[in-house]
Amino acid sequence: DAGVIQSPRHEVTEMGQEVTLRCKPISGHDYLFWYRQTMMRGLELLIYFNNNVPIDDSGMPEDRFSAKMPNASFSTLKIQPSEPRDSAVYFCASSRTGIGASGTYEQYFGPGTRLTVT
Amino acid sequence: GQNIDQPTEMTATEGAIVQINCTYQTSGFNGLFWYQQHAGEAPTFLSYNVLDGLEEKGRFSSFLSRSKGYSYLLLKELQMKDSASYLCAVSYTDKLIFGTGTRLQVFP
Numbered sequence: 202d203a204g205v206i207q208s209p210r211h212e213v214t215e216m217g218q219e220v221t222l223r224c225k226p227i228s229g230h231d232y233l234f235w236y237r238q239t240m241m242r243g244l245e246l247l248i249y250f251n252n253n254v255p256i257d258d259s260g261m262p263e264d265r266f267s268a269k270m271p272n273a274s275f276s277t278l279k280i281q282p283s284e285p286r287d288s289a290v291y292f293c294a295s296s297r298t299g300i301g302a303s304g305t306y307e308q309y310f311g312p313g314t315r316l317t318v319t
Numbered sequence: 320g321q322n323i324d325q326p327t328e329m330t331a332t333e334g335a336i337v338q339i340n341c342t343y344q345t346s347g348f349n350g351l352f353w354y355q356q357h358a359g360e361a362p363t364f365l366s367y368n369v370l371d372g373l374e375e376k377g378r379f380s381s382f383l384s385r386s387k388g389y390s391y392l393l394l395k396e397l398q399m400k401d402s403a404s405y406l407c408a409v410s411y412t413d414k415l416i417f418g419t420g421t422r423l424q425v426f427p
Contacts, residue, residue: 243419310361
């Protein structure tokens with residue numbers, strides 16, 4: 202299996218520009234998670250989907266952030282307009298089942314997108 | 320609340336044993352995860368505890384006390400490649416809430 206795929210791996214953009222991050226989860230995984238990691242705040246959950254439906258977006262910082270999952274094999278996280286404080290590594294992760302359910306509960310992380318907003 | 324506390328940094332010597340502690344306060348607690356993250360890489364799953372007690376996996380063991388809101392990760396026979404950050408995460412419904420991680424440096 203190819204694992205979770207994210208693109209781009211690095212993104213440098215200017216303040217005010219739109220940024221779109223992409224994720225392809227592992228085939229057969231029903232859950233998809235978007236995280237943001239910074240030195241100050243660690244790894245924070247932004248939003249997660251179950252069977253392409255957003256379940257909890259309480260971690261999305263503000264209206265500038267939006268996420269979609271149009272089908273089981275693709276998700277996007279969009280920031281518009283971007284600001285320097287959005288600079289971070291953004292991880293996408295997927296899991297076969299939800300936590301606590303019988304069976305596989307491990308989340309598999311993609312390699313991340315390092316975003317720099319100048 | 321979901322306060323998760325773990326030490327920021329630890330150092331140890333190759334071949335030694337190190338224990339990384341994690342305390343948490345959370346409602347709706349399902350279980351506790353440990354992830355390893357090497358610098359510049361993605362987190363990878365190490366262990367999962369849902370019941371009290373010790374789970375052993377080779378050189379790594381993880382312990383959980385639900386009543387005390389306490390867990391630890393025990394690393395034995397440390398190797399240089401164990402230098403990484405170790406993230407404690409508490410599961411709440413289907414979500415994982417991560418601590419800020421403990422950066423472990425192993426010296427020869």
